[in-house]
Amino acid sequence: MAFVRIARLDEIRPGFRRVVRAGREEILALECDGDLRLVSNRCPHQGFPLAQGGVNGQSLVCPRHGFRFSLEDGRCFQSACRLDLFVPAYDGQWVGVDLRD
Numbered sequence: 266m267a268f269v270r271i272a273r274l275d276e277i278r279p280g281f282r283r284v285v286r287a288g289r290e291e292i293l294a295l296e297c298d299g300d301l302r303l304v305s306n307r308c309p310h311q312g313f314p315l316a317q318g319g320v321n322g323q324s325l326v327c328p329r330h331g332f333r334f335s336l337e338d339g340r341c342f343q344s345a346c347r348l349d350l351f352v353p354a355y356d357g358q359w360v361g362v363d364l365r366d
């Protein structure tokens with residue numbers, strides 16, 4: 266798969282949040298303390314969309330059951346499940362994700 270654009274770099278401001286489809290993945294992009302975090306939009310607990318989840322420091326809270334996930338490494342603070350993270354990729358003025366095999 267080729268580079269999938271998520272946003273222009275100048276769009277990444279406090280409060281930025283966007284869901285983008287990249288192949289079979291639905292990726293939630295969100296700004297957190299000046300960094301762009303890319304995570305799966307599916308909660309690893311029971312698959313609930315995370316797009317409306319609250320951000321608390323460096324963690325994302327699932328709106329379904331309230332499990333909290335680290336935005337740094339994906340670990341869950343309440344269970345053994347783990348949130349998938351993606352590494353941002355850059356192409357000129359764009360940030361996105363590159364899911365090449």
Ligand code: FES
Pocket residue numbers: 308309310311312313327328329330331332
């Ligand atoms: S579906 Fe997300 S915590 Fe249960």
